[in-house]
Each structure stands twice: as C-alpha cells, then as structure tokens.
Amino acid sequence: MARTWAGDLPTPDFAWLDPLVRHFQLGEPELLEALGGGLVHQTWKLKAGQGSFVVQHLHPQFDPAVTEDGQAIGSWLRQQGFPVPQFRRARDGSLHLSWGGGLWRVMDCLPGSSYSTPPAWSYLEQAGAAVGRLHRLLAGWHYSFRFQIPHFHDTAYFWQQLCQRSPDPEIRAEWQFFVETVPRLLLPPGLPTQIIHADLKFNNFLFDERGKFAGLVDLDTFMDHNLYVELGDALRSWGRRGEAVEAEAILAGLRGYAQTGNLRALQPELLLQGIQLMTLELGMRFLLDWFEDCYWNWDPQRYASRRDHNLARCRRQIRLYQHLTQIAPQLLESIYALASGEGNWLS
Structure with a gap:
C-alpha cells in the first residue's frame, strides 16, 4: 500500500520513519497522522503492517528512564485489568530509537476514541x-x-x-x-x-x-x-x-x-x-x-x-x-x- 501522510505533509519531514519502523519491526508504514493534542511531546498515529501504533518524539527535558517507569507501572496496571498502553520493545530490547539527536518511542494503539470535550x-x-x-x-x-x-x-x-x-x-x-x-x-x-x-x-x-x-x-x-x-x-x-x-x-x-x-x-x-x-x-x-x-x-x-x-x-x-x-x-x-x-x- 502506498504511504499516506495525513494533511499532505511533505515526506522529507519524516526521515525518521524508516529507521523507526525497522528498529521496532512495525512492518511497512501505510498511514501517518499527526496528533496535535499534546503540549509537550510530538505525537503521531501510525498504521503499519504490524498494526496501529502511537509514535512519540520525546521532549528533550525528559530522561529516557521515564519510559521504563511507564512500562513498569503500565504492566502492573494491565495485570490488574486496568487498560493502559504498552510501550513496544525493539529486537534488542530497547524502548527507544536514537535518531537525529532525539529519542523516539512507540506504543500500541489502544482501541477507543478520545475527545477534547465530553460529548455528554x-x-x-x-x-x-x-x-x-x-x-x-x-x-x-x-x-x-x-x-x-x-x-x-x-x-x-x-x-x-x-x-x-x-x-x-x-x-x-x-x-x-x-x-x-x-x-x-x-x-x-x-x-x-x-x-x-x-x-x-x-x-x-x-x-x-x-x-x-x-x-x-x-x-x-x-x-x-x-x-x-x-x-x-x-x-x-x-x-x-x-x-x-x-x-x-x-x-x-x-x-x-x-x-x-x-x-x-x-x-x-x-x-x-x-x-x-x-x-x-x-x-x-x-x-x-x-x-x-x-x-x-x-x-x-x-x-x-x-x-x-x-x-x-x-x-x-x-x-x-x-x-x-x-x-x-x-x-x-x-x-x-x-x-x-x-x-x-x-x-
């Protein structure tokens, strides 16, 4: 399937995409959509051969250990039946891709919809x-x-x-x-x-x-x-x-x-x-x-x-x-x- 960048964003802005999908073994990227709700990290929704994912460029003021903490707490909560996302590990076990002077990470995309204001x-x-x-x-x-x-x-x-x-x-x-x-x-x-x-x-x-x-x-x-x-x-x-x-x-x-x-x-x-x-x-x-x-x-x-x-x-x-x-x-x-x-x- 041909790649699509939501909003007709130019592909040179996403030179990190191919290294990222290889590092995390996500399969061929198909659709990339910027998610603009975050005030800190840059965030995208990615559809690829292995499923749907959320990709984030970590803000430089965050130590990568924040992802390890989130993974540990998230794992415990999921064991209790409370639904939170799971960060994806690369083949070498890492939770990040270091590319272009920044850190990138991927989490599974949970089913469901989010809203800026409640419908009811x-x-x-x-x-x-x-x-x-x-x-x-x-x-x-x-x-x-x-x-x-x-x-x-x-x-x-x-x-x-x-x-x-x-x-x-x-x-x-x-x-x-x-x-x-x-x-x-x-x-x-x-x-x-x-x-x-x-x-x-x-x-x-x-x-x-x-x-x-x-x-x-x-x-x-x-x-x-x-x-x-x-x-x-x-x-x-x-x-x-x-x-x-x-x-x-x-x-x-x-x-x-x-x-x-x-x-x-x-x-x-x-x-x-x-x-x-x-x-x-x-x-x-x-x-x-x-x-x-x-x-x-x-x-x-x-x-x-x-x-x-x-x-x-x-x-x-x-x-x-x-x-x-x-x-x-x-x-x-x-x-x-x-x-x-x-x-x-x-x-």
Whole structure:
C-alpha cells in the first residue's frame, strides 16, 4: 500500500520513519497522522503492517528512564485489568530509537476514541469512576521511580521561581496576581500521598462506541502526591468551557468518582482549593515559559511566538480562576451534598 501522510505533509519531514519502523519491526508504514493534542511531546498515529501504533518524539527535558517507569507501572496496571498502553520493545530490547539527536518511542494503539470535550456528562462520570478505580489500585502499591519531571506539581516552587523574576511591563499585572494570590491557596503540609497519574486531562481518556471507559493514556507523569492535587488538576481540566468553568462538568466527574467510595475520605474544602490551586499552577507554568521560552509546544498559525501563546494561555487560566471563585460557594455546597450521599463501592 502506498504511504499516506495525513494533511499532505511533505515526506522529507519524516526521515525518521524508516529507521523507526525497522528498529521496532512495525512492518511497512501505510498511514501517518499527526496528533496535535499534546503540549509537550510530538505525537503521531501510525498504521503499519504490524498494526496501529502511537509514535512519540520525546521532549528533550525528559530522561529516557521515564519510559521504563511507564512500562513498569503500565504492566502492573494491565495485570490488574486496568487498560493502559504498552510501550513496544525493539529486537534488542530497547524502548527507544536514537535518531537525529532525539529519542523516539512507540506504543500500541489502544482501541477507543478520545475527545477534547465530553460529548455528554456520562463520559465524565465514566472518567471519574475510572480515576476512582485507578486510585484504589495504586493506593496499596509502591514503586521507586527512576525519573520524575523536576518539580512537577510543586506549586510552591513555581511561585518562588516567579517571585525571583523581574517582570516586564507587558506581564506585570499577571506576575503580581500570582505573587499575591497563590500563597493563600497552598494546601496544608502533611497530607497523605500515594502514586497518582498527575495529568488526567480529558483527552487522555479513551471511550468505546457506547461511551464507556476504554483506556487511559500518557504514562509519563506518574508520581507520589496527594489526591487533592490529582483531582484538582483533573477537575479544573474537565470543567473548562472556553474561559468559564462549568460546575456541572466538575460534579459529573465527582459523581463517577463517588461511585467507587473514594470521595468520602476527602475534605470538600480542600478539594475545591485543589481545583483553584491547580488552575493557577498551570497559569504560573505558562508565565514561567514566557520568560524561558523553551517548554510548551505552541501554534505558529495563531501566534507570532511561543511567548505570545504562553501569555494567552496564562491569561486564560487567570480568567478561569476568577470565574471559579465566583461559583465557589455553590460548587462547594454541591460537593458536600454529593459526598454525603455517595453510593456503595464498585468492584
């Protein structure tokens, strides 16, 4: 079959393709499609003679040990019946191809579809229930990580880094907002921790044709942290609708989570605080990359530079936080009601 590059991308851009399919023994490549949802790694879906795969060019700030960690955790989760992708090993046992100064890896393509926004609230309930099951599985399991993203979900660190910057007039208002607002949102020390996924944005979930949970992707961010950070980051992502927060989206996710019995152990005030904190943590990370100009992928068709795109992202997070603050009293009341009425544990 003739090769096809989705979007009519020129073949010279993919000189890595032939070495990659040989290294991982994928068979003759047939269709290559860029997947644009990732903010860090460059990602493609590849159809080849041996099946369908996801190919990633690893961001240079990631140590290759991150793939070994993902393989170990993924293998354990699959043994428990929880669907996550498996990285493919080459004939020599390696998990990477070193080519052109970068590292490339391949994982099996799980069945199912992902969505940038949920087609219905039931999808969020499915996602919430999947996260509850994931947390129950990981609560009693321990793993020694070989690589961790430096200071990932370390909000105090990002705040300290931002305080050390000298803001240009263009971003002074945003800089001052974070410096003044973040300290009062920091979670109390000493909260219980466990292994978490740490990047539960909605498009990391796969669903079958009936809208049932089919799999969870992105194995690079597993870490030890508290559940308020985990759920705060997930729910701020699930609840975003443009530059506003949809309370019902957050509650739909929590309804699913409550079905696993996990919600009863959490404090509603800290859960809401976690959503607010993670909203601003992401905003700070975007603003820090405005200074550093090296981390996040950016859209050159919409913005003149990475810095412009990061500033737009940063400002959106501030507006989301402001709207979240407006609806916080009603949202907290609903979380209390949901926590008090949650059902029995699911198997």
